Amino acid sequence: xxxxxxxxxxxxxxGGSLKLSCAASGSxxxxxxxxxxxxxxxxxxxxxxxxxxxxxxxxxxxVKGRFTISRDNAKNTIDLQMNSLTPEDTAxxxxxxxxxxxxxxxxxxxxxxxxxQGTQVTVSS
Numbered sequence: 001x002x003x004x005x006x007x008x009x010x011x012x013x014x015g016g017s018l019k020l021s022c023a024a025s026g027s028x029x030x031x032x033x034x035x036x037x038x039x040x041x042x043x044x045x046x047x048x049x050x051x052x053x054x055x056x057x058x059x060x061x062x063v064k065g066r067f068t069i070s071r072d073n074a075k076n077t078i079d080l081q082m083n084s085l086t087p088e089d090t091a092x093x094x095x096x097x098x099x100x101x102x103x104x105x106x107x108x109x110x111x112x113x114x115x116x117q118g119t120q121v122t123v124s125s
Contacts (some may be wrong), residue, residue: 002026009119022095
């Protein structure tokens with residue numbers, strides 16, 4: 001009923017930039033917080049950045065000053081602009097959103113958390 005689709009990953013040299021995008025689609029009534037997480041090989045999935053429906057943002061210390069999360073509520077999309085990338089940023093990046101589904105014209109679901117399929121970001125020379 002709901003899909004989160006990420007795009008924009010790829011291979012970039014150290015010091016370079018990439019922009020990730022995530023679009024939510026389906027029977028959506030409302031979206032609360034959206035965010036980006038990443039998981040490097042052999043490591044746990046960690047929070048990168050989040051943004052509320054009022055565009056209040058939060059960042060992991062490791063990306064502050066380098067990454068910028070933004071949101072378009074009308075399009076149900078978020079972006080992650082990543083600058084000054086280092087090899088330590090190499091990971092699969094996942095989009096995440098807390099969503100209420102539209103069940104009928106007058107009914108909504110509880111809040112559910114959805115994940116995208118992930119997009120690979122590799123920083124290497």
